Amino acid sequence: MKQFAALFNALDQTTKTKPKVAALAAFFAEAPEADRVWTIAMFSGRRPRRAVTTTKLREWAAEVAGIPLWLFEEAYPIVGDLAETVTLVLPPADTVSNQGLTQWIDTIRALSDQPEEVRKSVIQDAWTQLEPTERFLFNKLITGGFRIGISQKLMTRALAQATDKDEAELAHRLMGDWDPAQTSWHDLIEAEDSAAGASRPYPFYLAYALEDAPEALGAPQDWQAEWKWDGIRGQVILREGQHFVWSRGEELMTDRFPELARAADFLPMGTVLDGELLVWGEDGPQSFNALQKRIGRKTVPKKLLQEAPVCLYAYDLLEEHGEDLRGLPFSERRARLEALCSALPPESAVRLAPQVPFETWEDLATTRLTAREVQAEGLMLKRADSPYLVGRKKGDWWKWKLDPLTIDAVMIYAQSGHGRRANLFTDFTFAVRNGDDLVPFTKAYSGLTDDEFRKITAWVKKNTLQRFGPVRQVTPEHVFEIAFEGIQASTRHKSGVALRFPRMSRWRHDKPVGEANTLDDLKEMLNTYG
Amino acid sequence: MPALTFTDRGIYCAAGDFYIDPWRPVDRALITHGHADHARPGMGRYLCTDIAAPVLRHRLGDINIETVPYGATLTLGAAQVSFHPAGHVPGSAQIRVEVKGEVWVCSGDYKIENDGLSTPFEPVRCHHFITESTFGLPVFRWQPQADVAHQINSWWAACVAQGKTPMLGAYSLGKAQRLLTMLDPSIGPILTHGAVENTNAVLRAQGVTLPDTLHVTPDMTGKDHPNALVIAPPGALGADWAKRFGTVETGFASGWMALRGIRRRRGGDRGFVISDHADWPGLLSAIKETEAENIYVTHGYTEIFTRYLNEAGWTAAVVSTEYEGDSLETESAA
Ligand SMILES: [Zn+2]
Numbered sequence: 001m002k003q004f005a006a007l008f009n010a011l012d013q014t015t016k017t018k019p020k021v022a023a024l025a026a027f028f029a030e031a032p033e034a035d036r037v038w039t040i041a042m043f044s045g046r047r048p049r050r051a052v053t054t055t056k057l058r059e060w061a062a063e064v065a066g067i068p069l070w071l072f073e074e075a076y077p078i079v080g081d082l083a084e085t086v087t088l089v090l091p092p093a094d095t096v097s098n099q100g101l102t103q104w105i106d107t108i109r110a111l112s113d114q115p116e117e118v119r120k121s122v123i124q125d126a127w128t129q130l131e132p133t134e135r136f137l138f139n140k141l142i143t144g145g146f147r148i149g150i151s152q153k154l155m156t157r158a159l160a161q162a163t164d165k166d167e168a169e170l171a172h173r174l175m176g177d178w179d180p181a182q183t184s185w186h187d188l189i190e191a192e193d194s195a196a197g198a199s200r201p202y203p204f205y206l207a208y209a210l211e212d213a214p215e216a217l218g219a220p221q222d223w224q225a226e227w228k229w230d231g232i233r234g235q236v237i238l239r240e241g242q243h244f245v246w247s248r249g250e251e252l253m254t255d256r257f258p259e260l261a262r263a264a265d266f267l268p269m270g271t272v273l274d275g276e277l278l279v280w281g282e283d284g285p286q287s288f289n290a291l292q293k294r295i296g297r298k299t300v301p302k303k304l305l306q307e308a309p310v311c312l313y314a315y316d317l318l319e320e321h322g323e324d325l326r327g328l329p330f331s332e333r334r335a336r337l338e339a340l341c342s343a344l345p346p347e348s349a350v351r352l353a354p355q356v357p358f359e360t361w362e363d364l365a366t367t368r369l370t371a372r373e374v375q376a377e378g379l380m381l382k383r384a385d386s387p388y389l390v391g392r393k394k395g396d397w398w399k400w401k402l403d404p405l406t407i408d409a410v411m412i413y414a415q416s417g418h419g420r421r422a423n424l425f426t427d428f429t430f431a432v433r434n435g436d437d438l439v440p441f442t443k444a445y446s447g448l449t450d451d452e453f454r455k456i457t458a459w460v461k462k463n464t465l466q467r468f469g470p471v472r473q474v475t476p477e478h479v480f481e482i483a484f485e486g487i488q489a490s491t492r493h494k495s496g497v498a499l500r501f502p503r504m505s506r507w508r509h510d511k512p513v514g515e516a517n518t519l520d521d522l523k524e525m526l527n528t529y530g
Numbered sequence: 531m532p533a534l535t536f537t538d539r540g541i542y543c544a545a546g547d548f549y550i551d552p553w554r555p556v557d558r559a560l561i562t563h564g565h566a567d568h569a570r571p572g573m574g575r576y577l578c579t580d581i582a583a584p585v586l587r588h589r590l591g592d593i594n595i596e597t598v599p600y601g602a603t604l605t606l607g608a609a610q611v612s613f614h615p616a617g618h619v620p621g622s623a624q625i626r627v628e629v630k631g632e633v634w635v636c637s638g639d640y641k642i643e644n645d646g647l648s649t650p651f652e653p654v655r656c657h658h659f660i661t662e663s664t665f666g667l668p669v670f671r672w673q674p675q676a677d678v679a680h681q682i683n684s685w686w687a688a689c690v691a692q693g694k695t696p697m698l699g700a701y702s703l704g705k706a707q708r709l710l711t712m713l714d715p716s717i718g719p720i721l722t723h724g725a726v727e728n729t730n731a732v733l734r735a736q737g738v739t740l741p742d743t744l745h746v747t748p749d750m751t752g753k754d755h756p757n758a759l760v761i762a763p764p765g766a767l768g769a770d771w772a773k774r775f776g777t778v779e780t781g782f783a784s785g786w787m788a789l790r791g792i793r794r795r796r797g798g799d800r801g802f803v804i805s806d807h808a809d810w811p812g813l814l815s816a817i818k819e820t821e822a823e824n825i826y827v828t829h830g831y832t833e834i835f836t837r838y839l840n841e842a843g844w845t846a847a848v849v850s851t852e853y854e855g856d857s858l859e860t861e862s863a864a
């Protein structure tokens with residue numbers, strides 16, 4: 001594990017891209033092949049199954065550290081990371097291990113069918129032989145929460161450097177449903193005919209947000225517009241008699257959306273569609289709220305299938321008759337998509353997403369303002385002659401979202417942050433006015449600058465009315481503008497609403513509490529946008 | 531009435547009519563050490579160790595100051611007072627106060643490890659012990675100073691090999707001088723920011739041995755002193771001041787660097803875990819060695835640490851003060 005720990009330290013000790021890629025490339029050139037495959041797997045979100053519950057891990061760590069469990073629990077939010085907290089509370093290692101990454105992963109994988117006493121002794125024993133960084137990584141592997149701040153893009157670039165292969169080809173090879181325990185470096189990276197085959201999706205092409213006016217993009221006739229839907233970006237693959245549904249997060253979601261099995265009855269094999277997975281109601285696409293019920297359910301009860309049927313709203317065709325179309329201009333792919341999908345019946349669960357026609361940018365700007373009426377978040381602009389690229393690239397695709405909804409609210413509770421923000425108050429609860437009362441309706445913990453967080457922290461310390469554990473009730477004095485992307489009715493919240501992606505967009509120093517919005521204002525928004 | 535009480539001006543001894551590290555102006559102040567949150571301006575008279583006095587004068591200007599060596603007993607009113615090494619920075623003291631056989635020790639800031647620069651910490655037996663809790667959580671456990679020295683020197687050598695200038699951020703009183711003694715001068719010259727060099731001069735003048743340093747003057751550039759390492763207050767690292775050194779790598783030396791989140795946010799390129807405050811095992815061993823039954827917990831993780839002590843059999847209470855612990859935000863406090 002020392003080689004992997006050294007790689008981790010090298011990546012962790014710099015914020016600059018070049019040394020990160022160089023460290024990774026050196027690792028991919030030198031490390032044992034099995035360790036390379038596991039490293040690729042972990043940096044692309046594949047990880048060994050969680051071997052123990054985090055509850056057990058905390059108990060076992062507190063036991064070895066000789067501290068009461070409550071003390072561990074107090075330290076955890078201050079450190080902000082479970083694997084790191086465990087690493088730090090344990091006494092220093094007393095022996096050294098030369099086992100490599102793959103051997104440790106095998107040890108962890110073997111735990112899942114073992115009785116609890118065995119898991120406990122294997123893990124506690126490992127802790128006594130690992131250096132701090134190794135121990136941290138080992139704990140990350142056990143808890144299955146491996147996020148390391150290396151994007152797949154950077155890793156792919158490093159792989160390209162180490163192997164002299166094309167970055168886009170590597171990106172495609174790394175996609176899909178391959179199992180690091182069953183896949184060799186040769187099969188994954190070097191073999192002529194890459195084996196993962198039928199299920200492998202194409203890397204998604206992602207748009208940047210348009211920040212300036214669209215006039216800067218040039219002539220409107222070079223562009224095509226679509227609504228930006230508020231669902232889950234997905235790819236539906238029909239190959240070799242099977243169908244696969246992938247989310248943009250590269251998660252295989254075939255079983256979560258059984259509706260799409262019917263697509264194979266209406267579309268030929270060798271077809272790959274890119275589009276938005278969303279709930280289709282009587283009047284068309286539904287808001288993200290409707291899809292929420294389906295997310296996170298691995299199996300779907302019949303009733304829910306009827307209540308919230310999902311379809312793919314298709315807007316791009318990536319493969320036809322087994323041929324990769326990504327190099328064709330968008331206008332050509334769109335024409336083929338229309339030919340393929342315009343006559344599909346509803347039971348195919350694939351629908352053709354419409355284009356938004358426009359003559360001038362002003363026309364389009366006016367149309368954009370009606371996005372919420374069709375349950376869209378804004379517009380997508382795609383250059384007519386653009387190929388389908390890999391990853392987030394500037395230039396050919398832009399998302400032109402609506403401005404968020406906003407409401408002015410009063411801060412009433414504060415809580416300190418985690419990890420790097422442990423010494424600041426960063427988590428706040430906000431209220432709207434209702435007569436003389438303040439009704440809490442949302443939490444928010446981002447959107448301010450570091451400097452503002454420092455200021456509000458100093459203020460909270462001096463204006464605490466009451467403490468409830470880590471939460472402080474503060475004098476209702478400060479008004480913040482809360483921006484959010486959506487609003488829905490909720491029985492779990494006292495205010496009766498729940499917001500989507502709330503954040504602090506502005507500290508309204510200019511507004512006294514008496515000018516904050518009211519519960520009625522909030523209900524009005526629910527009626528209009530909910 | 532207990533020998534020491536906690537007031538809104540500071541820790542007060544009625545029997546001797548004096549305060550310890552007060553935060554509001556009082557007539558007589560006994561000072562544990564020269565950090566800004568413990569030694570504040572505006573007191574009628576100051577009393578500190580002979581080793582701490584020059585820095586107090588340097589920082590507070592023309593003050594009325596009396597000094598006392600470690601271990602000597604003074605009689606102030608009905609109280610017997612003595613100062614004992616706290617190991618925090620040169621001259622830092624734990625103040626022992628005895629009134630009618632009741633012994634209190636106010637430890638100010640302290641650390642257990644001998645840093646080779648400050649007079650090493652000595653446990654003092656007492657009935658009532660006032661302790662800080664800056665790093666009063668079991669996640670804080672320092673490595674031996676020699677190991678950290680090795681990390682810093684390896685970093686310095688690696689920077690030199692890549693043609694970069696390493697800049698180490700450290701507080702100008704205490705941490706900076708401790709780092710100086712840890713550096714390996716065979717790698718190259720050590721350059722210092724004015725704030726650090728001023729404190730160096732004060733300490734050198736009173737006989738403290740520090741390695742040779744070069745004060746960074748306005749006309750100096752990185753090219754004048756190849757292979758150098760620069761020590762500066764954290765605030766100078768990102769400033770225009772640093773630009774003259776070409777490609778730099780920044781490092782920060784603090785106990786907070788033990789936490790990866792803070793290290794990534796605050797540590798610049800590298801974070802080195804080293805503190806002049808006691809770590810968790812250090813706090814517990816210090817408390818045990820005092821044999822005190824009553825523990826008063828000041829600045830830091832006061833509530834958590836107090837709860838732990840109470841469960842472990844001590845009688846502990848949180849005391850709120852205006853001391854600031856090892857702040858990441860300001861240069862003055864430490
Ligand atoms: Zn202090």
Ligand SMILES: [Zn+2]
Nearest residue numbers: 565618639864
């Ligand atoms: Zn101090």
